[in-house]
Amino acid sequence: xxxxxxxxxxxxxxxxxxxxxxxxxxxxxxxxxxGKDPDFAEELPGQYxxxxxxxxxxxxxxxxxxxxxxxxxxxxxxxxRFKFLIENGQTGLNVAFDLVTQCGLDSDNPRALGEVGRVGxxxxxLEDFEIAFSDIDLDKITVSxxxxxxxxxxxxxxxALAEKKGYDMNNLRGTAQNDILKEFIGRGTWIFPVDSSVKxxxxxxxxxxxxxxxxSPVSVCGYHIRESGANPIQEMAYAFCIAKAYSDETxxxxxxxxxxxxxxxxxxxxxxxxxxxxxxxxxxxxxxxKIMHEEYHAVKEESCWMRMIAGGGGAGLTKEQPENNIVRTxxxxxxxxxSGTQTMALCTFDEAFTIPTEKSAEIALRTMQIMINEMGVxxxxxxxxxxxxxxxxxxxxxxxxxxxxxxxxxxxxxxxGISSGKVQSKISHLAYDREKAVQNGAILKVxxxxxxxxxxxxxxxxxxxxxxxxxxxxxxLKRKRKERNTDKVKALLExxxxxxxxxxxxxxxxxxxxxxxxxVGEIIVVLKEIYGEYKEPIFF
Amino acid sequence: MKILLAKPGLDGHDVGVKVLAHALIEAGHQIIxxxxxKSVEEIxxxxxxxxxxxxxxxxxxxxxxxxxxxxxxEMKRQNVNIPWIVGGNIPFEDVDILKKTxxxxxxxTGTKIQTVVSYINNYHI
Numbered sequence: 001x002x003x004x005x006x007x008x009x010x011x012x013x014x015x016x017x018x019x020x021x022x023x024x025x026x027x028x029x030x031x032x033x034x035g036k037d038p039d040f041a042e043e044l045p046g047q048y049x050x051x052x053x054x055x056x057x058x059x060x061x062x063x064x065x066x067x068x069x070x071x072x073x074x075x076x077x078x079x080x081r082f083k084f085l086i087e088n089g090q091t092g093l094n095v096a097f098d099l100v101t102q103c104g105l106d107s108d109n110p111r112a113l114g115e116v117g118r119v120g121x122x123x124x125x126l127e128d129f130e131i132a133f134s135d136i137d138l139d140k141i142t143v144s145x146x147x148x149x150x151x152x153x154x155x156x157x158x159x160a161l162a163e164k165k166g167y168d169m170n171n172l173r174g175t176a177q178n179d180i181l182k183e184f185i186g187r188g189t190w191i192f193p194v195d196s197s198v199k200x201x202x203x204x205x206x207x208x209x210x211x212x213x214x215x216s217p218v219s220v221c222g223y224h225i226r227e228s229g230a231n232p233i234q235e236m237a238y239a240f241c242i243a244k245a246y247s248d249e250t251x252x253x254x255x256x257x258x259x260x261x262x263x264x265x266x267x268x269x270x271x272x273x274x275x276x277x278x279x280x281x282x283x284x285x286x287x288x289x290k291i292m293h294e295e296y297h298a299v300k301e302e303s304c305w306m307r308m309i310a311g312g313g314g315a316g317l318t319k320e321q322p323e324n325n326i327v328r329t330x331x332x333x334x335x336x337x338x339s340g341t342q343t344m345a346l347c348t349f350d351e352a353f354t355i356p357t358e359k360s361a362e363i364a365l366r367t368m369q370i371m372i373n374e375m376g377v378x379x380x381x382x383x384x385x386x387x388x389x390x391x392x393x394x395x396x397x398x399x400x401x402x403x404x405x406x407x408x409x410x411x412x413x414x415x416x417g418i419s420s421g422k423v424q425s426k427i428s429h430l431a432y433d434r435e436k437a438v439q440n441g442a443i444l445k446v447x448x449x450x451x452x453x454x455x456x457x458x459x460x461x462x463x464x465x466x467x468x469x470x471x472x473x474x475x476x477l478k479r480k481r482k483e484r485n486t487d488k489v490k491a492l493l494e495x496x497x498x499x500x501x502x503x504x505x506x507x508x509x510x511x512x513x514x515x516x517x518x519x520v521g522e523i524i525v526v527l528k529e530i531y532g533e534y535k536e537p538i539f540f
Numbered sequence: 541m542k543i544l545l546a547k548p549g550l551d552g553h554d555v556g557v558k559v560l561a562h563a564l565i566e567a568g569h570q571i572i573x574x575x576x577x578k579s580v581e582e583i584x585x586x587x588x589x590x591x592x593x594x595x596x597x598x599x600x601x602x603x604x605x606x607x608x609x610x611x612x613x614e615m616k617r618q619n620v621n622i623p624w625i626v627g628g629n630i631p632f633e634d635v636d637i638l639k640k641t642x643x644x645x646x647x648x649t650g651t652k653i654q655t656v657v658s659y660i661n662n663y664h665i
Contacts, residue, residue, distance in 0.1 A: 099550035099601060103577070111579065114606035115550050188552020188576045228555050319650035353629050353649050354602075431555050432562035435653055462631050465602065536575040540561040 059378035071096030096120030104524030186228030229431025262302035271316025421537030
């Protein structure tokens, strides 16, 4: 006898819309509109368009690099923290500089008062780099420099240091953030006008392509764009527009796309809906590969790789009940691993409001190590590949990213959009919308607008400002200015000035100047005289 | 009311100050914004020129104490008598310390935007 299953009457279901603006169905199947394209069934990690990962074996071969952001007070203090992190199993360094260095000033500049060594390490001359990296083998541990406005100077110092230590420049690895265009959108450590700023970035790309071929001169940051208020689609779209802008300018110098594209990398944000983020990275990898191959005619596989660092997401962390951030960051780590990141820099639970303590830095390290060693995330590549939901979302997000990129192009391109402040204004409005949504409960934040606990006691240990280290830094700088060969420094700064006027690549003359201990501030002043300074468009 | 929002020091974080600007505009106030990295001297000069009802400083780099002390001295030096408030990444413990510098109100991390807007709405000149 045939029996029939009678379906229960459907009840009203709540509508779910992702930050990207996409609606989520309660169930996805193989019939799903965006998932039914059978192409993905053929996709494999390590094969174009790399949706599932850039390497065939991914973490099965080697887990992602653990590269926690660190640096504070003086090079001496920072060197100690670097060694602590390395001893505890960190596999890469991610250097934080103070705002004085980031803005291209010397530690004894009156504008630096109270800022020396506060949010990162203070660097004035090559001597500081020599101290910061003493007893650290730059062949074994790769170093990432989180520096933008003054990046060309700090990169020059790093190369000068490596040369002095006798490393083979053909094999020197490492990364500089050096993404100035996003600084105009968020983070704000710009110095020069937009065009000149981009010229300096391109100088570093060109120099590296020819002299330090394994070094990654730029890490294009969707991260800060997202932190400033952009949604995940815009984060990727704007980052790709920026990466294309650098590529276009580099191509104008007669360098082939395959000579530099493989060394461009990305830095993305991780906070938000788990599945949306994972799909975002899969879509991003596919789209970037297509852009490089179809639009730029790159033929080398590596040129089509969207290599990335992920694991940060300060905007998702809360001051309220800060221990909850430990849990949030554990999810962040999982998201980045499931997304196939190359490098992970996990937020510490206190990072949104202070410099991480040794303890919180250790918790973040252990979070990643627990995940790698106990949870099986390294066993198989792209474990969510083939999920109806993830594949559907991946396809949808790729289309949305393309649309957003087209919108930027239709409005005159990313450089124009940034120069006029239009891009910033759009993002700032989104940040306000988000804030309102948190306030009215449309977006839920545990401890902030639900499950609130009235407790004003700070459980976070605030990192005290090290005034002694700041004073010593200034004394060291003054001593170095006396010790060095002043005539030689002056002559080299003049060579730099002439080179800047001639509009040639400035990397060689900056390297020569830093080798003789020219300061960050001295070099930036020379460039300011020629390029002028950025005039910030005022808007909300 | 006319409000001057300013970013003193080298800090480049402006998401918060812009969100506040949007909220204040929506509440019917007029906003003047200095942009990033202004010296305290520049901010006070701007206040002298534009004569706002309230000045708001946004500091997220941790230099709030030094900048507030400087602000206090500079206001006196330039003979400007306008109420001023400060917000940003400020620990609760520092609120009382800052109040000694003459700042009218401190809004530490975690303050709801609406709290700042209400404070300004209810401020009687």
